[in-house]
Amino acid sequence: MKNIESKLIESRQYKPDIEFSKKSNLNPSLLKKLNSLYKNNPDEFWSSLAKKEIQWIKGFKSICTGDAPFYEWFKEGKLNISENCLDRHINKNKKAIIHIAENNQKKIISYDELYILVNNFSYALKQIGLKKGDRVVIYMPTIPESIIAMQSCARLGLIHSVVFAGFSSESLKNRINDCGAKVVITVDSFMRNGKIINSKAIVDEALINTSCPSINKCLIYKNLGTEINLNDRDLWWHEILPSKRKIVKPEAMSSEDLLFILYTSGSTGKPKGIIHSTAGYLLNCIITNKWVFDLKDNDIFWCTADIGWITGHSYVVYGPLATGATILIYDGAPTFPKPDRFWDIIEKNKVTIFYTAPTAIRTLMKLGEDLPEKYDLSSLRLLGTVGEPINPKAWIWYQLKIGNNRCPIVDTWWQTETGANMIAPIPGITHTTPGTCTQPLPGIEIGIVDEDGNDINEVNQGGNLVIKKPWPSMLRGIWGDKKRYLDTYWKKYNNNFYITGDTARKDAYGNIWIMGRSDDVVNISGHRLGTMEIESAIVSHEYVAEAAVVSYKHEIKGEAIHAFVTLKNNFINYNSVEFSGELKAWVKKKIGSIAKPERISFSDSLPKTRSGKIMRRLLRNIARGEDVTGDTSTLENESILDQLKNIL
């Protein structure tokens, strides 16, 4: 790969609002101090922050140790995250969670109540025999009990793995088996778009016979009260709670003990179990909530992410609670019953900080460009986006219609692997331009490098986005797969830089523009999905011979999936319109609706190299309506390109 050319130049600049920075957690002089401290003494920078922001049970003795890329942070320190999130905020008469259900039921939980709920549930988990280091899979929607489950695991030192409640039984089964979970926690059912989703039945399908041998208990929170089948391994949440209030002493965790595993797609079929440890993760969560979101304890922070994604971990459950703020969670669809649901919730609950994904912004913009005008959104003071590049049109709409030209927008770049925001504006200080996540945060050293690892210094020349120095909340590996960790993130540049897998360029102001993924991963509605995973789901259908999946630009989702499929010979006369629908439903069942192809084309074969590798690059050109460019000399069956172009 040569440097990547960039043709997309946006130059509108938005000046920071000085008034904002007069009251914000970071002002220009503090930011300057932080940056110069990092430059002169990075150890002191991290150590002073860790001492200030985290409540330690025992102090740490070193900052960053270990050989690349197996870094360890704050060794010999002991702490507990649930203690940091709860115990230090009780007796202050403060709200922790405002929960809005899709049917509009509202529940408010104070820090004092949450503390009791977490202690009682921790006691119950302990009673069923779970011990530090055991894995627990949480398969629940975004309701307070999921937060209670996560915090209880953290209190006891159990490693949780939250599996997005929209995933199919097969995806759930694979994740349970990969991490060897002993317990799965779920709900009877939940509502989405006015329909009931029977989570417990999906869990039963995943656990059928002995398909998940490590599981010995399934805990069920009665959410909607729908009827379920009870098996021997099943226990109701409310039946295992202690009859009298119990206090469970937080487990003294070492800084490097694992907090959670979160599965994310890679470019090969199998999802990667990204592992995060305790102290470093907590530190970057806290400081980014304070710096980027300017979070204070009188804020009502609504991050719309599901707890099944990293954003839900860092900006719903751990960061904001550790900061002592009030979080709002909405367990429903953004367009239910109408596309003004978000604006209605903001008005009624006086949300001050709102963080969502460009795909949600585009959807709501399309369905009701003027709807926000009907609502009083004046409580908002800061807006954020995450998950994919935001196109300028959506950014400007967000700025005008939601922020009323008053609220800074923070476009935050980061990944499941980075644990917390890495590149983002500091509100009230950084100049912003629609479409760029601007500049790295203090303590984060970002590089854009060529294939040999040399810095690309020319303005607007694209290259591989890397992080040059370790940072506290970096992933600690892939669960059970050291080789894959090294191969995916480190090998190419000899363990010198962390490889993000994204490509990016830097403009004349030093702002970073993300250009896309460098591997074969598609980004649908802000979620990364491996094309291979989707391909293997398609190919598992008995009529299908081969499949290749690529993405193309989609107005709402950012990217959408185009699947190129060849059928087995005895099925080639099948009605393709009908079968297309069947195949979409098949993928939905196998992986979840997020992976459903938007378009499917059937052809006699797929473009392949002589060694049999499908040339996805050419399919991408076709799906995107571009000219087929680049080298086709290795193509085995050139005529197939014409056939594919004609089908579209």
Ligand code: WTA
């Ligand atoms: C993309 C989500 C442009 C990027 C927190 C990254 C973004 C992947 C941005 C990680 C942004 C995330 N601008 N692209 N502000 N934020 N991305 O692991 O490709 O679900 O590598 O983490 O999303 O997705 P993940």
